[in-house]
Structures are given as C-alpha cells and as structure tokens.
Amino acid sequence: MPTDTATRIRLYRDYTGASHQAALDAVRSATHGIPPANTPEQAVLEAQLLAEFGRLGGEYWAHPLGISRVWHRPTGLAIWLDSHTILSSGEHHPASAAIVDGILPYWDPDSEVFGIPGLRVAGHRGALHLRSLCGRGAAVTLYGIQGTPWRQILRDRSAALVESGAVPLWNEPKLTPSEIDHLKQFPDVGANRKDIAWFGSGLLRRINLLYTHIDAYSAHAWVTEDRWSVEFSSSQTPQLGHDHFTTMLSDTSFGLPLQVAHRYCSCLTSQRYPAASCRIEMRIPDLTGSVDLRFQHWASEQTRERRGLLHQ
Structure with missing residues (x-):
C-alpha cells in the first residue's frame, strides 16, 4: 500500500468518489485501502x-x-x-x-x-x-x-x-x-447468495472506478447462478481501456484480489469496424463465483465518419 497520505487520499477518491475530507478521515483510520x-x-x-x-x-x-x-x-x-x-x-x-x-x-x-x-x-x-x-x-x-x-x-x-x-x-x-x-x-x-456477495459488495464500495476509469455512457449488472456480469457500453474507441480498469479493480492495495481467468479482446479490430466487444473473466482463487466484465463499443456516427466507416 502507498505510505504517503496524499497518494492514499487520491486513490481513495478515485475508487469511491468521496470528498477530500471524507477520504482524509478514511485513510487516517483505515488499515487497508x-x-x-x-x-x-x-x-x-x-x-x-x-x-x-x-x-x-x-x-x-x-x-x-x-x-x-x-x-x-x-x-x-x-x-x-x-x-x-x-x-x-x-x-x-x-x-x-x-x-x-x-x-x-x-x-x-x-x-x-x-x-x-x-x-x-x-x-x-x-x-x-x-x-x-x-x-x-x-x-x-x-x-x-x-x-x-x-x-x-x-x-x-x-x-x-x-x-x-x-x-x-x-x-x-x-x-x-x-x-x-x-x-x-x-x-x-x-x-441473495452469501458466497458470491464479495464481488457485488466490493464493486459497490469501489463504484467510482466505473466513472473514472471506464468511458461508458451506461452500465448494467446482473447475476446468473454464481457469476456476476457487468456490461459497459461506450461510443468511444476503447483502445484497450478495459485493461487499465481491470488493473485498478485488482490492485493489491485498494482493489479486490482478482485474477484474469479468460480474456477476449477485439479493440484493435474496432479501428476497422463500427463495433467491438471485449470480455474479461476474473476470479479470486479459492472463492466461489466469477466476474464476467463485458465492454461493448458502438461507434457514434461522428466517430464512424471520422474513421471512414459510415458507409461500409
């Protein structure tokens, strides 16, 4: 964990959206992120x-x-x-x-x-x-x-x-x-399942990551059996931004101890096509449940025109 107070305050605010004073109070009393x-x-x-x-x-x-x-x-x-x-x-x-x-x-x-x-x-x-x-x-x-x-x-x-x-x-x-x-x-x-509540609770406590590290105009979340799914929709070029998000989400100090289990990415092909769909599955070893992160990119008309895709 970062030891200097200023960095911890900045990270706490990045993850939670809290005010400076609330973040200061939190990092002073917390033993972890x-x-x-x-x-x-x-x-x-x-x-x-x-x-x-x-x-x-x-x-x-x-x-x-x-x-x-x-x-x-x-x-x-x-x-x-x-x-x-x-x-x-x-x-x-x-x-x-x-x-x-x-x-x-x-x-x-x-x-x-x-x-x-x-x-x-x-x-x-x-x-x-x-x-x-x-x-x-x-x-x-x-x-x-x-x-x-x-x-x-x-x-x-x-x-x-x-x-x-x-x-x-x-x-x-x-x-x-x-x-x-x-x-x-x-x-x-x-x-309702206690054995998979760790992710729903953990993400809610880090909800500001969805705003600061994902350029999405909407997000949805749901549970199927023991799998949490979170889908983000964006009209911007992804440019592998989801990798930064998953890095922050699995940060050893302020994130959850998640590891990437499977990864499918079509960000690079989205430079040639008007849409892209990426999926990253993450797990915590020895815990029940998995996390399915879905990143949907739908290029806006302006973006498609700029990239010469509007009439393809």
Whole structure:
C-alpha cells in the first residue's frame, strides 16, 4: 500500500468518489485501502443493492449506475445518487424515485414479492436510511441531491402500489409471511447468495472506478447462478481501456484480489469496424463465483465518419 497520505487520499477518491475530507478521515483510520463489509449480511445487502442499481440505473445517468460516490462507515455504507435522467418524453426522472421503485419490497398478491425482501425504511430525514431484517446490523443510507423530498417519494410510491392492488412492505416491523415464503422459495438465488456477495459488495464500495476509469455512457449488472456480469457500453474507441480498469479493480492495495481467468479482446479490430466487444473473466482463487466484465463499443456516427466507416 502507498505510505504517503496524499497518494492514499487520491486513490481513495478515485475508487469511491468521496470528498477530500471524507477520504482524509478514511485513510487516517483505515488499515487497508477500501474496508470490506463488516459482516456477511452487510455484504449481501450491498450486493443486492448493486444488482438492483445495475438493473434499474444503467442508462444515461451522469454516472454509471446512477451513483456519484460512496462513503464507508462503521454502521454501514452511505451512497450518493445522481440527480435525474431525461426520458425520451423529455420528462426528468429523479434517480431517488427510480431507486426507491426498484429496491423497496412490495407484495403483488397475484405474483410474488418484488424489490429486496426484508429491506425496511428506518428514517427519511435528510436521507433515506435503510436496514435489513435479514441481517442483524446490515444498513445503508441513500443521499439524493439537496432538497430531495424522501417523504413525498415514499408516499407517492406507496399510493401507486396500493392503487395497483399491491402491498408495500417497507414499513412492516417484521418479515411478512409473503417475504418468508419468497425467501424459502429462493434462498440462494442471484445476489441473495452469501458466497458470491464479495464481488457485488466490493464493486459497490469501489463504484467510482466505473466513472473514472471506464468511458461508458451506461452500465448494467446482473447475476446468473454464481457469476456476476457487468456490461459497459461506450461510443468511444476503447483502445484497450478495459485493461487499465481491470488493473485498478485488482490492485493489491485498494482493489479486490482478482485474477484474469479468460480474456477476449477485439479493440484493435474496432479501428476497422463500427463495433467491438471485449470480455474479461476474473476470479479470486479459492472463492466461489466469477466476474464476467463485458465492454461493448458502438461507434457514434461522428466517430464512424471520422474513421471512414459510415458507409461500409
């Protein structure tokens, strides 16, 4: 690990997006670069959140996945959200509302439980404070832009669900029968798995890498069995930029102890063709699960014209 404070602060900010003061406080108290989740349950909650952010927040936010920065706290993870995205209709859609729609649990009597089972709202003054009933002490705090009306967002979401015949669950004091049934039916599916939560939690705690070291206009993340997949879409020439990203992600001080298992790269051919697709599979030896990083390059019309590809 770098020993000088200035370098550690810079790296901490590169990985997390934190302010200078938050980074200074972190490096003064940390014994390693980025602290891991303090319990397996905390790691699962963070992995569940990453999967939901990856499903919902992948398109056209200011930052990939709609997260501008994170801050590691002893009591849980603090996450700062982007302001909004602009829909095709021209409507501004707040990131805070989009995330609430995706992560807070509700029961559809005609179907199943949606959102993250067991997730509860612990407070909404100044931020949205969340805790999990499925893990003692597992908690996160979501910060929107200044003035985000969390109370109204929650009311609007609840009213919309009730009108559609669904039942909001995020204020229930205990796990509901529908959630218990859901967890019994899907005990180790996707991001719920403790044995592969290390990557979802680890990447969320290093979320700013997706902004500082990948030139992508969108990102998506999902889980299939024991494999995490993260896909980045870019309209710029890749020029092997993913190698720098994977180097940072697997850095021995601030990254995860990942090793490249398989690599397929078509960046060089993208100089002659309007699209490129690269994939890098990474693993941590002796741990369950793998990471499938996908880098999709779709040349813009201007880029294609500049490279003489527009009419090919």
